[in-house]
Amino acid sequence: MKKIITMTAEQRASILQQLNERQIEALSEFTRFTMLSQFHTRHYLQNTDWQFVGMVVDPWYQRVHGHHGENLYCDCGRRLKNQFILRSRSTGKLLYLGITHFQQHASIPMAVAKEIQQGINEVHLYMDSILLKYQSGQRFPEKLFDYACQHNGFKNRESTILFQRCQLFSQVNLPLYDTDEHDLRTLVEQLKTGNRPRLTKEQIKQLLASIADDWRQIEQQITLLTYQLSEQGLGQQELHRVKSNATNYSLQRRKSRFLVQNWKAINELTLTKARAQLVIKLRELAFYVLITESLAEKINRAQALQILNTHRYPVKTSRSFGVREAKQLVATIASER
Structure with missing residues (x-):
């Protein structure tokens, strides 16, 4: 099993400084998309009065100077990197929160808040692995993706997470997360042997x-x-x-x-x-x-x-x-x- 390396905030910020604007925006979109998937599949708030409406990520949170766009804030006034939008099922009230205030402002049980925090930590580990691969000189596997596209590997599969992440990272030349790259290589191997599986x-x-x-x-x-x-x-x-x-x-x-x-x-x-x-x-x-x-x-x-x-x-x-x-x-x- 591959060892997962956790970076410090300083190490992460140092690598982020090496990225251009479009790469930072792509990483933020990767974070947002992955968290949305977790909220929809893990049903964090199903036993609460609150419904998850959406999430906004500030790509430029780490940059004090050269910030693009508008800052995001919690309802308490604190500036946020990740803003979660919740709506009350009973009253329709909207809350704009950072993860640390889920319990304070929405009275969400501590156990649920901790589970959501663990999900966010998972996403950060995914992002760290991508940043470490970038720092080591790895980039997007363009030849693999081109081969898969040219040989109809993604035909009728455009809605898959793998295709969407490949599309996102290919535009900015960022390396894929290990699992995604493995799945892409497996698809290419299948196409080369002429055994492209039909959709089950x-x-x-x-x-x-x-x-x-x-x-x-x-x-x-x-x-x-x-x-x-x-x-x-x-x-x-x-x-x-x-x-x-x-x-x-x-x-x-x-x-x-x-x-x-x-x-x-x-x-x-x-x-x-x-x-x-x-x-x-x-x-x-x-x-x-x-x-x-x-x-x-x-x-x-x-x-x-x-x-x-x-x-x-x-x-x-x-x-x-x-x-x-x-x-x-x-x-x-x-x-x-």
Whole structure:
């Protein structure tokens, strides 16, 4: 078994100083994506009043000088590297917290808080191993990834964690985590022997579950943005107009107006239809990012932008009637505050 090396904060900061901006952002996205997966699969908060809505990572937390973007803060005012967003199931109240204040602000049992902290520590160990590989001169295994892509190794598997991490790190030339690199090498070996396995029923089930998780995360972000618009003063009638316009915008140029209303329904679709529903949901999220631009200082859009960036979904300007109407409604409350 390979020995896991834990770095000190000083050692970690020293290596991070060697990375460029895009590499730091990729590592932060790796951290966020891995933590989201843990929250969805380990169900940390299932026996509490709180629902996990999302997480935002500040890539530049370690840099006192040259910080890009906005700082993240806990509800207590403390600056954060990782900001967790929780919503009360009973009241709908939102909390923006650092991990150390889960028990203090949300009354989450100490045992649950410790379990979440252990999960964060695991992610930090993953990141440390990547940084150590980078320091030793290792980089992204581009030839392996190119071979797998050119020989359709990832065809119909674009939703897998392995493909998404390869996509993320290939863009910035960072080495993969050991398990990911092993899985990539195994796939290439299978392709070279001509034994590329077909998707099994279990693998299809796992891919659908991954798409359903992505759909649920996007829906949570849309719900969060809608709640924030309400908090800023947008009335129920206006919110209904915004939602209607968002739905129409997401379905533009599509022959079918079929929409799933719950993430669980994704698991009952074919892979093709499930992916189509995910694209529709991404377009809906992009709509809300577009129309809240004038409230950027009052509405937290960071995670929504991170999600769209992860899925490589561009936020394009639009002159559609729905976008223009929604922007006018939002601009009205922006000017009144």
